[in-house]
Each structure stands twice: as structure tokens, then as C-alpha cells.
Amino acid sequence: MRALNPATRAAVAGIRRNPRQTVLTGLAVLVATVFSTGSVVFTDTLREALLAGAPDPESVSATVASVLAGLSVFVGLALIAATVVVGSTFRIVLARRGRELALLRCVGASRSQVTRSVLAEAAVTGLVAGVGGAVVAVVAGHLTIAVLQMSGVDVPGPVLQPAGPVGCVLLAVVATVVAAVPSALAAGRVPPVVALGEADGAEARGPDARRRVPLAVMLVVATVAVGARGLAVPDALGALGLVALSGMVLFAALVVAGPLLVAAAATALRPLAARSAPARLAVANARRVSRRTAATTTVLALGVGLTAALLVGIEGASADARASIERNYPAEVLVLPDDRATAPDRTERQAVADAAAARLAERPELRVRTDGTEVLVDPAPGADPQAVRDAVASAGDGAGTQVIWTAERRAETEQVLGTVRAVSTGLVGVTLVVAVLGMGVTLALSLHERTREIALLRALGLTRSGARYAVAAEAAIAGLVGAVPGVVLGAGYGVLGLLAVGIPVPTPPAGQLAGLGTGIVVVAVLAAAASMRRVGRVAPAHGLATG
Amino acid sequence: MTAPRVAAAAIGLVRAYGEGRGAVRALDGVTLWLPAGRFTAVMGPSGSGKSTLLHCLAGLDRPTAGQVLLGDTDLGALGEAARTAVRRDRIGFVFQDGNLLGHLSAGENIDLAASLAGRRPDRGWRTELVDRLGIGDRLRHLPGELSGGQRQRVAVARALLGRPEIVVADEPTGALDTESGRELLGLLRGCVDDYGQTVVMVTHDPLAASVSDQVLLLRDGTAAGRLADPTPGTVLSALGELGTGGRRPAPVPS
Incomplete structure (x- = not known):
């Protein structure tokens, strides 16, 4: 060394x-x-x-x-x-x-x-x-x-x-x-x-709007251009790639413009905080270290945005998958000539299908239609499900036919969708975890630096719970400033992604998105718990000591 | 008595902050010189410009106009990198309350400038300094494990190790109790007397200033007088003549 x-x-x-x-x-x-x-x-x-x-x-x-x-x-x-x-x-x-x-x-x-x-x-x-x-x-x-x-x-x-x-x-x-x-x-x-x-004012210095605004504007223009190009590309995978790229450029724009947005948000929130001193303190602090606040909130917006895009995307994909089952399986049960058992001869297949249809039609529990070589079977109104199963099994099975239960296909699809949802949530969740950790750490380090100031405020009469409340409010503001753009932009990009791959856009899962946003604000406040405990322990006399 | 060599000097030194009509002239045409091998104290009321003067003399700040000479070098004409090298090789610093790097041991702090320059410190000189300052058994300790007085002595050793042309001290006794303060001033005095070190010190304390060979007085950014062979009494009355009355007791809040 x-x-x-x-x-x-x-x-x-x-x-x-x-x-x-x-x-x-x-x-x-x-x-x-x-x-x-x-x-x-x-x-x-x-x-x-x-x-x-x-x-x-x-x-x-x-x-x-x-x-x-x-x-x-x-x-x-x-x-x-x-x-x-x-x-x-x-x-x-x-x-x-x-x-x-x-x-x-x-x-x-x-x-x-x-x-x-x-x-x-x-x-x-x-x-x-x-x-x-x-x-x-x-x-x-x-x-x-x-x-x-x-x-x-x-x-x-x-x-x-x-x-x-x-x-x-x-x-x-x-x-x-x-x-x-x-x-x-x-x-x-x-x-x-x-x-x-x-005195050194490096951190207290506000963001440089003259440098940041033009850069952010350029990035937003690039975002729109790349996104528009993505929607125009016919190849689904290429289109999705361009939309994703547009999202990343937008994230870069958020990073650049973040401090200005945080400062603006803090200004906008000021009237709300006017009546409570701790809340005013929280808003002022978020604004004062807007670069620091912005770094955590943009990452949070990224994590939340990815999750929101995922929610919308999965909602769309699920709706599409369900619709496609309804389209492809017009009845509860499909009975088809089995390709493996029957020769691929059209008349022979037709004969097998007709025979199966005739057998099935004898059962009172079933309603039978035919569509070419497909026998479409629905349960009769009020029929006992077990009886229906037995009827189909005895009449439909064997004799060179295969039976497809739509309910099984639905269950399989739901299982696949569930797996996709779980895996992708896990993958995106890591980013969210990083973002929330980042918020907690940033707040903890910021408070350490502000110990003297907090002590002074305590000496001047800020109550212990007031100090804690100010910290919680600061965390909530950061959470809010990250969650709101994250949910809005993320949902938007989810829609763009669906458009890019040509899946119809569903009604957005508003409940899930609202839950995501609220959840993040709550988690942000929870991530500040350690800091809140510490801020409550700061002794008022500490502010009067040097060092 | 022959006039002593000049270690450092300010000539028509101006340092203004801000521009145009709102500009504040912290130094407004100061001319003074620091004799080599002597102990100079700089005094003046708050806002008189003594800190700014010290920053300029130490190559920390650049004058707006005028010259700051260290030996033959005009510090104001040097670029950032050259001034950094001057600070490292030709100036020693003692600040209020040690200002040591908290994660380096006392010994490592003493060697700081030498190791920044990639040099090995002069072993014999280091040992002598450490013995003289009475910190030989403290070198492996971290600053946090030392008393305030010990930390200041480490800072003095750090300042003197490179045999700088001047040692710049900013309120060196400011954070010390009376006894440690007196000890430290004695040590600084000894360095001037025994090693011919040039020391310039900014202080509020007439007692501290009375250890020096000359006191330079500043007021409103201009030189306001010089006091040779000061005593606490002459320093106090000189400050009184400046219209400040030295350290008046603060009014008691009702």
C-alpha cells in the first residue's frame, strides 16, 4: 500500500x-x-x-x-x-x-x-x-x-x-x-x-438549466423519433426493440431533466405543505438537493416504469391469448379425427368425424354441432359436469378420434401466463429493489450530513415526531415523484409495445397500476424507517457543538 | 542591523469578489513583506481581509490585481497545477484544529506532502522534528486518538518536514485550551529561532500575536500598521487604535 x-x-x-x-x-x-x-x-x-x-x-x-x-x-x-x-x-x-x-x-x-x-x-x-x-x-x-x-x-x-x-x-x-x-x-x-x-456550496448548487434543458429536449425528440420509427416497422421483434430503445432514451432524458423536474415538483407541492412545518421542511430539502433526489427518483421511475409496462403488456398478452382460445375453440369440447390413427384421407376423416358426431348426439347431456371434420360439443343446459365428462368419454374416445377439452387449454394457457408473469416480475423486480434500496441509502446518507441542521431545528422547537414526519414526508415525495411518471410512462410504453407486436391494446389494468404506485410510495416510506429512527434520536444540543 | 531577506511579499494586492458595482474588495491594495526567518502575525477585525491575504500568500487564491511573491515567484501568474506544486514543495500549512486526514496515521499525515510528490522524506530531519514536537510515540495513532494539542503538533511537523519557504498558520491555537495553545506557540517560536523558519500566522488572540517578531495590522482590506516586538499590551492598544477594541465581551442576551 x-x-x-x-x-x-x-x-x-x-x-x-x-x-x-x-x-x-x-x-x-x-x-x-x-x-x-x-x-x-x-x-x-x-x-x-x-x-x-x-x-x-x-x-x-x-x-x-x-x-x-x-x-x-x-x-x-x-x-x-x-x-x-x-x-x-x-x-x-x-x-x-x-x-x-x-x-x-x-x-x-x-x-x-x-x-x-x-x-x-x-x-x-x-x-x-x-x-x-x-x-x-x-x-x-x-x-x-x-x-x-x-x-x-x-x-x-x-x-x-x-x-x-x-x-x-x-x-x-x-x-x-x-x-x-x-x-x-x-x-x-x-x-x-x-x-x-x-463554505463549500457544491451540492447546494442548483441544477444548470441552460445545459440540461437543451440536452433533455434533444433526448425527448430522439425518444419520439425512435418510438415512431418502431411503430412503423412491420417486423414485430424489430419494432419491439425500437420501442424499448425509445424507452431507454426517454430514461436518459429523465436522468438529465430529473433535477429540474424534482425542483418543479417541489415547487408544485409547496402549497400542499404550507400548513405543516415538517412538510415544508421536507419539500425544501427535496428541492435543495434536487440532483440527489432526482438520481433516486429517476431510478425509481425506471423500476416502476418497467413494472407498469410489464403489467400492461401481460394484460394485453393475456387478453389476446384468451381471445385466441375463444376463437379457436368455439365449443367446450372438440372431437377430432386422430391424425395418428387415421389415414390422411379426407373422406375417411369425414367418416370418422360423422360417426363420432352421431354417437355423441345420442347423449342427452350434450349439444353437438359439426364444422367440417371437427365435432363441436357443448354441455346441454343444466347438465351435470361429471355426466358430461362421462358421456364424452364413452362416446367420443377411441375409434380414431381425439378429444380436446377447451377448459384444459384455458388452464394450460393461464398456467403459462402465470409463469411468464412471475418470471418477468422477478426479473424486473430486481431493478425495483435496486431503486428502493437506492432511495433508502440516499436518504440515510443525506440525513447523516444534516445531523447538525436537524439538531438546530430540534433546539428551535421542532418536535421529535415532527422531525420523523419530515423524513417520512421527504421519502414520500421522492416516492411520488418517481412513481407517478413511472406508472404513466411505463403504461404508455406497455401500450406502445403491444402496438409494435400487433396485439390489441386492452383496457389498462388501472387497479394494478394504482396499486403499484401506492405500493412504491409506501415502500419508500418504509425504506426511510431506519433514517426516521435515527433522526428522532438526534439530541437538540448537538447543533450547538462544533464539528 | 542589516535588513533581513524577504521570504514573501504582497505588492498592491487586490482581491475582489463579484463583478461590477456589487463587487466587494476583500483586499484593496495591500503592500507588505514577510522577512525570512521571522515570525509574523497578521491581525485585524473580522472582515479586514486577513484570511484572504493568507489565502493569497499561500497560493490558495489568485489576486485580482497586484502581485504575491514567494521568493522570486509571482504566485498570481502561475496556473493551477504550478500553484499546487508550490503549495506542496514550498509552503507549509497549519490550520485551526489539525486538519489531518482522519484515516491516515499521524506519521502518514506528516509524510503527506512528500509522498504526494513521490519523494522520501528526509529521515534525520523527520526524527528531529518528531522528537522536538514530542510526538514520537504517537506516530502510529490515528488523529481521532490524539488530543487537540497533539494533533496540532502533528500538523506542525507536517508543515515543517519539507523545509518550506514559509509556514502559513490560520488561527493555529483557535481550537486549543490555553495551556496547549501556549505550548504550540512556544514550539512555533522555537522553529523560527532554532531552524530559521519563516512563519506567518493569522490570529485573533493578542497573546498569540505577542509571540511573533512583528504584527501586521489590516483594516477594511488595507494595511493599517505594523508593530515590531509586540507584547500583549501593545497589541491590544494597537487593535484599540484600529477602532475595534480587540476582543470585546459579547453583549449578554436578555
Whole structure:
């Protein structure tokens, strides 16, 4: 460690002496790495399992590759969310260390030495988070498989190829370093005079509207252009890809415009908070650190948006699947000539169908129609379901026919839809978890920095519950500012996605969307619980002490 | 007595903040010089510009007009990187309350500037300084494990290790109790007397200023006088003449 420059050494020593903060900073990356490593381990295991009994290794590789590609879309989203969150936590952590960075500059550290020290710190943080995440994923994977095997499910043993997890750790390091670049550059720009006690207003500085507005406008134009192009493309998969790309560009626009939107939202909320001092405080704080608030709320909007798009998409796909069953299965029971038993001769098939129809028609429990070679059977009004089953079984089975129960097809479809819903919610959920974690961590770090101010307010007469309420209100505001655009834009993109692949747009699942929005605000407040507890413990006298 | 060499000087120094009519001139044409190997105190009421003067002398801030000379170097004409190198190699800093890096040991803090420059500190000189300042058994401790006085002595060792052309001290006794403060001033005085170190110190405290060889007085951003061989009494009366009365007791709130 002697070889490092002292700025870097101090940063790394700081990680060793204050591991809690490092863990907090890297938490989002850790979660994303659990996800990425989990995906890699899963696909490795899947490949081995498929290869074991497969005559055609190439098609197995292709299948596994497409599974991995699908997973990496979601891993990528979670990583992007984690990067934004970690970028924000780094900014907070460094704002708190302003004096120390300035001291380094004072005694002769160059800008690049300070910047490099922050990047080194980010690399170590990313390494810690990455290794932690990889270990959690591998252990959890082995445990899951062991539990499944013990409970008698036939699953293959876990496969651990070191390349995957190592790659995921590297990815975590890169993501963290990239996230820290803006903070690192800002750290290099901390004026040395700050060390002598001059106020530093880096974080208090408002967002630069002149730079942000044109960029955001450009991104929105790009969003619309890409989205419109997507709807014009006939190929469904290409269209969906373009719509997704448009969504990502819109997210970038949100990141750029976020601080301005948060400031605007805070201004809009001010009249609502006029009568309660803690609420006014919460609004003022959200506005004052609008860059910080925006970083968490945009990630939240991403997570919520993905979920909302998913809800709308699945609603549309489910409605489409159900409609297609109703179209293709016009009766409760279909009796068809069995292709395997009958020669593919049209007249012969017709004869089989007619015979089956005649037999079925003798049963009083059944109403029978024919449509070409298809015999359509419905239960008679008021018929006992069991009697219907027996009647169909005795009259329809055998003699070269096959019986299809529409109810079974419906159940199968619902099962598939349920699986798709569960899996995709799980995949998107990781991004949501990262976002909510990011909110909690950001709030916790922000409050730590504001301890003196809170103490002063307490000394001036803010009650303990008032202080807690202010924190909860701040979390709720952030949750709201993330959830509302997330739900609206996400639902919009869900509709666009359905249009792109040519599925009719259903009535939006308003209840689910409202539940998602409300749920997020509640979770945001819950994520602030630890901070609320701590803020209640701040002693009023603390504000009068120096340091 | 021959005139001593000049370690650093300000010539017609102006530092204005803001622009146009709203501009505030924290320094408004200050000319003064710091004799080499002497202890200079800078005093003046709040807002007199003494902090700004110190920042300019230390290469932390750039003058709006006029010159700041360190030896033959005009600090105002240097770019950011060159000023950083000057701070690292030619200036020592002692701030109020230590200002050490909390995660580095006392010893590592002392070596800070040298290791930033990628140099090995002069071992013999380091040992002498550490012994002289009485912190030899504290080098492995973190700043948080040291007393305020010990932290300030570590800061002094850090400032002196590179044999800088000047040591800049900003209220070095501000956060210390009376006894530790007196000790620290004695140590600074000793460095001037025994090692020929040039020290410039900004302070509010007439007692602290009386340890120096000369007191430079500032008022409203201009030089307002010089006091050679100060005593607490002469410093107080000089401050009184500035129209501030030194440290008046704060009015008791009713």
C-alpha cells in the first residue's frame, strides 16, 4: 500500500475503517451482481443439463445463448439502475468529505491525484460489492438446488464455471468506477480554500438549466423519433426493440431533466405543505438537493416504469391469448379425427368425424354441432359436469378420434401466463429493489450530513415526531415523484409495445397500476424507517457543538 | 542591523469578489513583506481581509490585481497545477484544529506532502522534528486518538518536514485550551529561532500575536500598521487604535 499516493491510501484506509459506508455505497451494485451472477450460474447449469441428454449440442448452445441474451437485458437494466444509484451515493459521500479533499489539495495533491483516489476507492467498493454479490448468488444458487433436490424435484446439480462469476465481478467494478467518474472529477475541482473553513456550496448548487434543458429536449425528440420509427416497422421483434430503445432514451432524458423536474415538483407541492412545518421542511430539502433526489427518483421511475409496462403488456398478452382460445375453440369440447390413427384421407376423416358426431348426439347431456371434420360439443343446459365428462368419454374416445377439452387449454394457457408473469416480475423486480434500496441509502446518507441542521431545528422547537414526519414526508415525495411518471410512462410504453407486436391494446389494468404506485410510495416510506429512527434520536444540543 | 531577506511579499494586492458595482474588495491594495526567518502575525477585525491575504500568500487564491511573491515567484501568474506544486514543495500549512486526514496515521499525515510528490522524506530531519514536537510515540495513532494539542503538533511537523519557504498558520491555537495553545506557540517560536523558519500566522488572540517578531495590522482590506516586538499590551492598544477594541465581551442576551 506504500506505493499508492496518499490520497488513494487515505481513501482505501477509509474503506477499511468504515466498512459500513462502503457496503451502503455498493449495495445497489451488490444486488445487481447477485442478479448477474445468478443469471450466469443459471445458464451454465441449464447448458450442462440440456447437453447431458441432447443429440444436438449446437441447438442447445443456441437455446442457452438466447436465454442468456434475454436475461442480460434485465441484468443490464438492473446494472444501469445500480450505476445511477451508486453515482448518487458517491456524490453524497464525497460532499461530506469536502474538507478532507480540500486539505489534500492544500498540501499539494494535484487535481488528478484527488480524482484518481476517488476512482480507486470506487474500484475497491465495486470489488467488495461484486465479490459479495457473486458469493451470495453462488451460495444461494447451490442452496436452492439442494433444497429442490431434497424435496424430490428432479433438477440437475449446480455447475460453477469460474469465468462467469469473475466476469460479473469485473462488470461490477467497471459499473462502480463509471458511476463514480462525475463525482471524482468534481472532487478534483474542490477548491483548496475549503480546507480553511470556507463554505463549500457544491451540492447546494442548483441544477444548470441552460445545459440540461437543451440536452433533455434533444433526448425527448430522439425518444419520439425512435418510438415512431418502431411503430412503423412491420417486423414485430424489430419494432419491439425500437420501442424499448425509445424507452431507454426517454430514461436518459429523465436522468438529465430529473433535477429540474424534482425542483418543479417541489415547487408544485409547496402549497400542499404550507400548513405543516415538517412538510415544508421536507419539500425544501427535496428541492435543495434536487440532483440527489432526482438520481433516486429517476431510478425509481425506471423500476416502476418497467413494472407498469410489464403489467400492461401481460394484460394485453393475456387478453389476446384468451381471445385466441375463444376463437379457436368455439365449443367446450372438440372431437377430432386422430391424425395418428387415421389415414390422411379426407373422406375417411369425414367418416370418422360423422360417426363420432352421431354417437355423441345420442347423449342427452350434450349439444353437438359439426364444422367440417371437427365435432363441436357443448354441455346441454343444466347438465351435470361429471355426466358430461362421462358421456364424452364413452362416446367420443377411441375409434380414431381425439378429444380436446377447451377448459384444459384455458388452464394450460393461464398456467403459462402465470409463469411468464412471475418470471418477468422477478426479473424486473430486481431493478425495483435496486431503486428502493437506492432511495433508502440516499436518504440515510443525506440525513447523516444534516445531523447538525436537524439538531438546530430540534433546539428551535421542532418536535421529535415532527422531525420523523419530515423524513417520512421527504421519502414520500421522492416516492411520488418517481412513481407517478413511472406508472404513466411505463403504461404508455406497455401500450406502445403491444402496438409494435400487433396485439390489441386492452383496457389498462388501472387497479394494478394504482396499486403499484401506492405500493412504491409506501415502500419508500418504509425504506426511510431506519433514517426516521435515527433522526428522532438526534439530541437538540448537538447543533450547538462544533464539528 | 542589516535588513533581513524577504521570504514573501504582497505588492498592491487586490482581491475582489463579484463583478461590477456589487463587487466587494476583500483586499484593496495591500503592500507588505514577510522577512525570512521571522515570525509574523497578521491581525485585524473580522472582515479586514486577513484570511484572504493568507489565502493569497499561500497560493490558495489568485489576486485580482497586484502581485504575491514567494521568493522570486509571482504566485498570481502561475496556473493551477504550478500553484499546487508550490503549495506542496514550498509552503507549509497549519490550520485551526489539525486538519489531518482522519484515516491516515499521524506519521502518514506528516509524510503527506512528500509522498504526494513521490519523494522520501528526509529521515534525520523527520526524527528531529518528531522528537522536538514530542510526538514520537504517537506516530502510529490515528488523529481521532490524539488530543487537540497533539494533533496540532502533528500538523506542525507536517508543515515543517519539507523545509518550506514559509509556514502559513490560520488561527493555529483557535481550537486549543490555553495551556496547549501556549505550548504550540512556544514550539512555533522555537522553529523560527532554532531552524530559521519563516512563519506567518493569522490570529485573533493578542497573546498569540505577542509571540511573533512583528504584527501586521489590516483594516477594511488595507494595511493599517505594523508593530515590531509586540507584547500583549501593545497589541491590544494597537487593535484599540484600529477602532475595534480587540476582543470585546459579547453583549449578554436578555
